[in-house]
Amino acid sequence: MRLCLDQSVLCWVATADDCGRPNVSPKEVFASDLTRILIAHIASPKTVRNIEFNSQVMVSVVDVFAQQGWQFAGEASLVWADSSEFDEVASSLNAITDGLYPMKAVLVVDVQEAKRIVAPSSWLFPDKPTDLVRKQVLSRYGVEELSVEKMRRQSP
Ligand SMILES: Cc1cc2nc3c(=O)[nH]c(=O)nc-3n(C[C@H](O)[C@H](O)[C@H](O)COP(=O)(O)O)c2cc1C
Structure with missing residues:
Protein backbone atom coordinates (compact mmCIF):
# COMPACT_ATOMS: atom_id res chain seq x y z
CA MET A 1 0.00 0.00 0.00
CA ARG A 2 2.76 2.41 0.98
CA LEU A 3 4.68 1.59 -2.19
CA CYS A 4 1.64 2.29 -4.35
CA LEU A 5 1.08 5.61 -2.53
CA ASP A 6 4.76 6.54 -2.84
CA GLN A 7 4.86 5.70 -6.55
CA SER A 8 1.58 7.39 -7.48
CA VAL A 9 1.72 10.87 -8.93
CA LEU A 10 -1.90 11.72 -8.23
CA CYS A 11 -4.56 10.80 -5.70
CA TRP A 12 -8.29 11.50 -5.74
CA VAL A 13 -9.97 12.72 -2.57
CA ALA A 14 -13.70 12.13 -2.12
CA THR A 15 -15.74 13.93 0.51
CA ALA A 16 -19.43 14.62 1.07
CA ASP A 17 -21.21 17.76 2.18
CA ASP A 18 -23.80 18.07 4.95
CA CYS A 19 -26.56 16.90 2.53
CA GLY A 20 -24.51 13.88 1.46
CA ARG A 21 -23.65 15.35 -1.95
CA PRO A 22 -20.33 13.85 -3.07
CA ASN A 23 -17.29 15.80 -4.21
CA VAL A 24 -14.11 14.39 -5.69
CA SER A 25 -10.97 16.25 -6.74
CA PRO A 26 -7.37 15.43 -7.65
CA LYS A 27 -4.30 16.18 -5.51
CA GLU A 28 -0.70 15.62 -6.48
CA VAL A 29 1.01 16.98 -3.40
CA PHE A 30 0.59 14.12 -0.96
CA ALA A 31 2.68 11.76 1.11
CA SER A 32 2.12 8.94 3.54
CA ASP A 33 3.59 7.73 6.78
CA LEU A 34 2.76 4.54 8.66
CA THR A 35 -0.95 5.14 9.17
CA ARG A 36 -1.72 8.50 7.63
CA ILE A 37 -2.01 10.16 4.25
CA LEU A 38 -0.98 13.81 4.25
CA ILE A 39 -2.41 16.03 1.51
CA ALA A 40 -1.61 19.68 0.78
CA HIS A 41 -4.51 22.12 0.83
CA ILE A 42 -3.31 24.62 -1.74
CA ALA A 43 -6.55 25.20 -3.63
CA SER A 44 -9.18 22.79 -2.27
CA PRO A 45 -11.96 24.93 -0.75
CA LYS A 46 -14.82 22.45 -1.25
CA THR A 47 -12.88 19.48 0.08
CA VAL A 48 -11.93 21.49 3.17
CA ARG A 49 -15.49 22.80 3.71
CA ASN A 50 -16.87 19.28 3.47
CA ILE A 51 -14.35 17.91 5.96
CA GLU A 52 -15.40 20.56 8.45
CA GLN A 67 -3.48 -1.80 -13.67
CA GLN A 68 -4.07 -1.67 -9.93
CA GLY A 69 -4.38 0.66 -7.01
CA TRP A 70 -5.83 1.20 -3.54
CA GLN A 71 -8.83 2.85 -2.02
CA PHE A 72 -8.35 4.19 1.52
CA ALA A 73 -11.18 5.12 3.86
CA GLY A 74 -10.42 7.26 6.85
CA GLU A 75 -11.07 10.18 9.10
CA ALA A 76 -9.65 13.51 8.00
CA SER A 77 -8.57 16.48 10.06
CA LEU A 78 -7.04 19.79 9.06
CA VAL A 79 -3.79 21.20 10.40
CA TRP A 80 -3.82 24.89 9.51
CA ALA A 81 -0.66 26.83 8.67
CA ASP A 82 -0.75 28.79 11.94
CA SER A 83 -0.88 25.63 14.06
CA ALA A 95 9.98 18.38 0.03
CA ILE A 96 7.80 17.50 -2.99
CA THR A 97 7.19 21.12 -4.06
CA ASP A 98 10.59 22.53 -2.97
CA GLY A 99 8.47 24.79 -0.78
CA LEU A 100 7.22 26.63 -3.87
CA TYR A 101 3.50 25.99 -3.32
CA PRO A 102 2.00 27.84 -0.36
CA MET A 103 -0.15 25.51 1.69
CA LYS A 104 -3.09 26.84 3.65
CA ALA A 105 -3.39 23.62 5.62
CA VAL A 106 -2.50 19.95 5.58
CA LEU A 107 -5.29 17.45 5.35
CA VAL A 108 -4.35 14.54 7.59
CA VAL A 109 -6.20 11.32 6.82
CA ASP A 110 -6.02 8.62 9.48
CA VAL A 111 -6.47 5.51 7.38
CA GLN A 112 -8.99 3.08 8.84
CA GLU A 113 -9.64 0.72 5.94
CA ALA A 114 -7.84 -0.12 2.72
CA LYS A 115 -9.23 -1.94 -0.28
CA ARG A 116 -7.24 -3.11 -3.25
CA ILE A 117 -8.53 -1.99 -6.66
CA VAL A 118 -7.73 -4.19 -9.65
CA ALA A 119 -8.58 -3.79 -13.31
CA PRO A 120 -10.97 -6.43 -14.71
CA SER A 121 -8.17 -7.62 -17.03
CA SER A 122 -6.35 -9.14 -14.02
CA TRP A 123 -9.16 -11.66 -13.40
CA LEU A 124 -10.36 -11.92 -17.00
CA PHE A 125 -6.84 -12.86 -18.18
CA PRO A 126 -5.09 -14.10 -15.00
CA ASP A 127 -2.36 -15.96 -16.91
CA LYS A 128 -1.13 -12.93 -18.81
CA PRO A 129 2.40 -12.06 -17.54
CA THR A 130 2.57 -8.71 -15.71
CA ASP A 131 5.39 -7.41 -17.92
CA LEU A 132 3.25 -8.03 -21.02
CA VAL A 133 0.27 -6.25 -19.39
CA ARG A 134 2.55 -3.28 -18.61
CA LYS A 135 3.89 -3.20 -22.17
CA GLN A 136 0.39 -3.25 -23.64
CA VAL A 137 -0.90 -0.48 -21.33
CA LEU A 138 2.15 1.70 -22.06
CA SER A 139 1.45 1.26 -25.77
CA ARG A 140 -2.30 1.97 -25.33
CA TYR A 141 -1.48 5.24 -23.53
CA GLY A 142 1.26 6.08 -26.03
CA VAL A 143 3.93 6.18 -23.31
CA GLU A 144 7.53 5.08 -23.78
CA GLU A 145 9.21 3.66 -20.68
CA LEU A 146 12.78 4.91 -20.57
CA SER A 147 15.64 2.83 -19.27
CA VAL A 148 17.98 4.59 -16.80
CA GLU A 149 20.58 4.63 -19.59
CA LYS A 150 18.19 6.30 -22.06
CA MET A 151 17.07 8.83 -19.44
CA ARG A 152 20.68 9.83 -18.80
CA ARG A 153 21.22 10.32 -22.52
CA GLN A 154 18.09 12.48 -22.83
CA SER A 155 18.67 14.71 -19.78
CA PRO A 156 20.38 18.04 -20.52
C1 LIG B 1 -3.20 17.42 -11.58
C2 LIG B 1 -3.76 18.25 -10.46
C3 LIG B 1 -3.15 18.21 -9.23
C4 LIG B 1 -3.64 18.98 -8.16
N1 LIG B 1 -3.05 18.91 -6.95
C5 LIG B 1 -3.55 19.63 -5.91
C6 LIG B 1 -3.01 19.53 -4.61
O1 LIG B 1 -2.07 18.76 -4.34
N2 LIG B 1 -3.55 20.29 -3.63
C7 LIG B 1 -4.59 21.14 -3.85
O2 LIG B 1 -5.06 21.80 -2.92
N3 LIG B 1 -5.13 21.26 -5.07
C8 LIG B 1 -4.65 20.52 -6.10
N4 LIG B 1 -5.19 20.62 -7.34
C9 LIG B 1 -6.25 21.60 -7.55
C10 LIG B 1 -7.58 21.13 -7.06
O3 LIG B 1 -7.87 19.79 -7.45
C11 LIG B 1 -8.65 22.09 -7.69
O4 LIG B 1 -8.42 23.41 -7.24
C12 LIG B 1 -10.04 21.62 -7.40
O5 LIG B 1 -10.95 22.44 -8.12
C13 LIG B 1 -10.32 21.70 -5.92
O6 LIG B 1 -11.59 21.19 -5.73
P1 LIG B 1 -12.18 20.97 -4.28
O7 LIG B 1 -12.33 22.33 -3.64
O8 LIG B 1 -13.46 20.31 -4.60
O9 LIG B 1 -11.21 20.08 -3.56
C14 LIG B 1 -4.74 19.83 -8.39
C15 LIG B 1 -5.38 19.86 -9.63
C16 LIG B 1 -4.88 19.09 -10.67
C17 LIG B 1 -5.57 19.14 -12.00
Whole structure:
Protein backbone atom coordinates (compact mmCIF):
# COMPACT_ATOMS: atom_id res chain seq x y z
CA MET A 1 0.00 0.00 0.00
CA ARG A 2 2.76 2.41 0.98
CA LEU A 3 4.68 1.59 -2.19
CA CYS A 4 1.64 2.29 -4.35
CA LEU A 5 1.08 5.61 -2.53
CA ASP A 6 4.76 6.54 -2.84
CA GLN A 7 4.86 5.70 -6.55
CA SER A 8 1.58 7.39 -7.48
CA VAL A 9 1.72 10.87 -8.93
CA LEU A 10 -1.90 11.72 -8.23
CA CYS A 11 -4.56 10.80 -5.70
CA TRP A 12 -8.29 11.50 -5.74
CA VAL A 13 -9.97 12.72 -2.57
CA ALA A 14 -13.70 12.13 -2.12
CA THR A 15 -15.74 13.93 0.51
CA ALA A 16 -19.43 14.62 1.07
CA ASP A 17 -21.21 17.76 2.18
CA ASP A 18 -23.80 18.07 4.95
CA CYS A 19 -26.56 16.90 2.53
CA GLY A 20 -24.51 13.88 1.46
CA ARG A 21 -23.65 15.35 -1.95
CA PRO A 22 -20.33 13.85 -3.07
CA ASN A 23 -17.29 15.80 -4.21
CA VAL A 24 -14.11 14.39 -5.69
CA SER A 25 -10.97 16.25 -6.74
CA PRO A 26 -7.37 15.43 -7.65
CA LYS A 27 -4.30 16.18 -5.51
CA GLU A 28 -0.70 15.62 -6.48
CA VAL A 29 1.01 16.98 -3.40
CA PHE A 30 0.59 14.12 -0.96
CA ALA A 31 2.68 11.76 1.11
CA SER A 32 2.12 8.94 3.54
CA ASP A 33 3.59 7.73 6.78
CA LEU A 34 2.76 4.54 8.66
CA THR A 35 -0.95 5.14 9.17
CA ARG A 36 -1.72 8.50 7.63
CA ILE A 37 -2.01 10.16 4.25
CA LEU A 38 -0.98 13.81 4.25
CA ILE A 39 -2.41 16.03 1.51
CA ALA A 40 -1.61 19.68 0.78
CA HIS A 41 -4.51 22.12 0.83
CA ILE A 42 -3.31 24.62 -1.74
CA ALA A 43 -6.55 25.20 -3.63
CA SER A 44 -9.18 22.79 -2.27
CA PRO A 45 -11.96 24.93 -0.75
CA LYS A 46 -14.82 22.45 -1.25
CA THR A 47 -12.88 19.48 0.08
CA VAL A 48 -11.93 21.49 3.17
CA ARG A 49 -15.49 22.80 3.71
CA ASN A 50 -16.87 19.28 3.47
CA ILE A 51 -14.35 17.91 5.96
CA GLU A 52 -15.40 20.56 8.45
CA PHE A 53 -18.94 19.08 8.26
CA ASN A 54 -18.07 15.44 7.72
CA SER A 55 -14.61 14.08 8.45
CA GLN A 56 -15.14 10.74 6.62
CA VAL A 57 -13.14 10.68 3.37
CA MET A 58 -11.97 8.29 0.71
CA VAL A 59 -8.60 8.60 -1.00
CA SER A 60 -7.83 6.61 -4.12
CA VAL A 61 -4.61 6.00 -6.03
CA VAL A 62 -4.10 4.00 -9.19
CA ASP A 63 -0.99 2.87 -11.06
CA VAL A 64 -2.50 2.67 -14.54
CA PHE A 65 0.55 0.89 -15.92
CA ALA A 66 0.33 -1.85 -13.27
CA GLN A 67 -3.48 -1.80 -13.67
CA GLN A 68 -4.07 -1.67 -9.93
CA GLY A 69 -4.38 0.66 -7.01
CA TRP A 70 -5.83 1.20 -3.54
CA GLN A 71 -8.83 2.85 -2.02
CA PHE A 72 -8.35 4.19 1.52
CA ALA A 73 -11.18 5.12 3.86
CA GLY A 74 -10.42 7.26 6.85
CA GLU A 75 -11.07 10.18 9.10
CA ALA A 76 -9.65 13.51 8.00
CA SER A 77 -8.57 16.48 10.06
CA LEU A 78 -7.04 19.79 9.06
CA VAL A 79 -3.79 21.20 10.40
CA TRP A 80 -3.82 24.89 9.51
CA ALA A 81 -0.66 26.83 8.67
CA ASP A 82 -0.75 28.79 11.94
CA SER A 83 -0.88 25.63 14.06
CA SER A 84 2.14 24.43 16.07
CA GLU A 85 1.90 20.99 14.39
CA PHE A 86 2.02 22.44 10.88
CA ASP A 87 5.79 22.33 10.23
CA GLU A 88 5.96 18.66 11.19
CA VAL A 89 3.08 17.54 8.95
CA ALA A 90 4.02 19.88 6.08
CA SER A 91 7.70 18.90 5.84
CA SER A 92 7.27 15.86 3.54
CA LEU A 93 4.91 17.89 1.32
CA ASN A 94 7.29 20.87 1.09
CA ALA A 95 9.98 18.38 0.03
CA ILE A 96 7.80 17.50 -2.99
CA THR A 97 7.19 21.12 -4.06
CA ASP A 98 10.59 22.53 -2.97
CA GLY A 99 8.47 24.79 -0.78
CA LEU A 100 7.22 26.63 -3.87
CA TYR A 101 3.50 25.99 -3.32
CA PRO A 102 2.00 27.84 -0.36
CA MET A 103 -0.15 25.51 1.69
CA LYS A 104 -3.09 26.84 3.65
CA ALA A 105 -3.39 23.62 5.62
CA VAL A 106 -2.50 19.95 5.58
CA LEU A 107 -5.29 17.45 5.35
CA VAL A 108 -4.35 14.54 7.59
CA VAL A 109 -6.20 11.32 6.82
CA ASP A 110 -6.02 8.62 9.48
CA VAL A 111 -6.47 5.51 7.38
CA GLN A 112 -8.99 3.08 8.84
CA GLU A 113 -9.64 0.72 5.94
CA ALA A 114 -7.84 -0.12 2.72
CA LYS A 115 -9.23 -1.94 -0.28
CA ARG A 116 -7.24 -3.11 -3.25
CA ILE A 117 -8.53 -1.99 -6.66
CA VAL A 118 -7.73 -4.19 -9.65
CA ALA A 119 -8.58 -3.79 -13.31
CA PRO A 120 -10.97 -6.43 -14.71
CA SER A 121 -8.17 -7.62 -17.03
CA SER A 122 -6.35 -9.14 -14.02
CA TRP A 123 -9.16 -11.66 -13.40
CA LEU A 124 -10.36 -11.92 -17.00
CA PHE A 125 -6.84 -12.86 -18.18
CA PRO A 126 -5.09 -14.10 -15.00
CA ASP A 127 -2.36 -15.96 -16.91
CA LYS A 128 -1.13 -12.93 -18.81
CA PRO A 129 2.40 -12.06 -17.54
CA THR A 130 2.57 -8.71 -15.71
CA ASP A 131 5.39 -7.41 -17.92
CA LEU A 132 3.25 -8.03 -21.02
CA VAL A 133 0.27 -6.25 -19.39
CA ARG A 134 2.55 -3.28 -18.61
CA LYS A 135 3.89 -3.20 -22.17
CA GLN A 136 0.39 -3.25 -23.64
CA VAL A 137 -0.90 -0.48 -21.33
CA LEU A 138 2.15 1.70 -22.06
CA SER A 139 1.45 1.26 -25.77
CA ARG A 140 -2.30 1.97 -25.33
CA TYR A 141 -1.48 5.24 -23.53
CA GLY A 142 1.26 6.08 -26.03
CA VAL A 143 3.93 6.18 -23.31
CA GLU A 144 7.53 5.08 -23.78
CA GLU A 145 9.21 3.66 -20.68
CA LEU A 146 12.78 4.91 -20.57
CA SER A 147 15.64 2.83 -19.27
CA VAL A 148 17.98 4.59 -16.80
CA GLU A 149 20.58 4.63 -19.59
CA LYS A 150 18.19 6.30 -22.06
CA MET A 151 17.07 8.83 -19.44
CA ARG A 152 20.68 9.83 -18.80
CA ARG A 153 21.22 10.32 -22.52
CA GLN A 154 18.09 12.48 -22.83
CA SER A 155 18.67 14.71 -19.78
CA PRO A 156 20.38 18.04 -20.52
C1 LIG B 1 -3.20 17.42 -11.58
C2 LIG B 1 -3.76 18.25 -10.46
C3 LIG B 1 -3.15 18.21 -9.23
C4 LIG B 1 -3.64 18.98 -8.16
N1 LIG B 1 -3.05 18.91 -6.95
C5 LIG B 1 -3.55 19.63 -5.91
C6 LIG B 1 -3.01 19.53 -4.61
O1 LIG B 1 -2.07 18.76 -4.34
N2 LIG B 1 -3.55 20.29 -3.63
C7 LIG B 1 -4.59 21.14 -3.85
O2 LIG B 1 -5.06 21.80 -2.92
N3 LIG B 1 -5.13 21.26 -5.07
C8 LIG B 1 -4.65 20.52 -6.10
N4 LIG B 1 -5.19 20.62 -7.34
C9 LIG B 1 -6.25 21.60 -7.55
C10 LIG B 1 -7.58 21.13 -7.06
O3 LIG B 1 -7.87 19.79 -7.45
C11 LIG B 1 -8.65 22.09 -7.69
O4 LIG B 1 -8.42 23.41 -7.24
C12 LIG B 1 -10.04 21.62 -7.40
O5 LIG B 1 -10.95 22.44 -8.12
C13 LIG B 1 -10.32 21.70 -5.92
O6 LIG B 1 -11.59 21.19 -5.73
P1 LIG B 1 -12.18 20.97 -4.28
O7 LIG B 1 -12.33 22.33 -3.64
O8 LIG B 1 -13.46 20.31 -4.60
O9 LIG B 1 -11.21 20.08 -3.56
C14 LIG B 1 -4.74 19.83 -8.39
C15 LIG B 1 -5.38 19.86 -9.63
C16 LIG B 1 -4.88 19.09 -10.67
C17 LIG B 1 -5.57 19.14 -12.00
